[in-house]
Amino acid sequence: MADRKRTRSPKRQSRLLRFPEVKGKTLEAVEVDPDVTAITVLFEDKTALSFDLDPVLLVFPELGSLKTGNWRSRKRWPVMRSKPTMLRWP
Numbered sequence: 001m002a003d004r005k006r007t008r009s010p011k012r013q014s015r016l017l018r019f020p021e022v023k024g025k026t027l028e029a030v031e032v033d034p035d036v037t038a039i040t041v042l043f044e045d046k047t048a049l050s051f052d053l054d055p056v057l058l059v060f061p062e063l064g065s066l067k068t069g070n071w072r073s074r075k076r077w078p079v080m081r082s083k084p085t086m087l088r089w090p
Helices: none
Strands: 027-033 038-043 048-052 062-065 072-076
Touching: none
Parallel strands: none
Antiparallel strands: 027 038, 038 048, 062 072
C-alpha cells in the first residue's frame, strides 16, 4: 500500500500566551490573593509576574419543554455578559 501524502491544515493562531521575559528566572514564591483576585509569581531577582483576574458572569437564556420527560429546546436568546470591572490596558 502506497503512503498517502498528508496535507496540513493552515496553522491556527494559538491561544496559548507565553512570557519569554521570565524564562530562566528562579522562582521564589507564588501568591494568590482572593481579596483582589490576583495571582503573583515572585522571582529571586525581585521581579514579579502578576495576573489580575476579572471574573465575568455569562447567562444563557433558553426556553424549553419537559412534556416528554426530556428537555426540548424551544427558543434561545443571545448570551448575556456582565460588564468587566477592570479597565482595559492601554
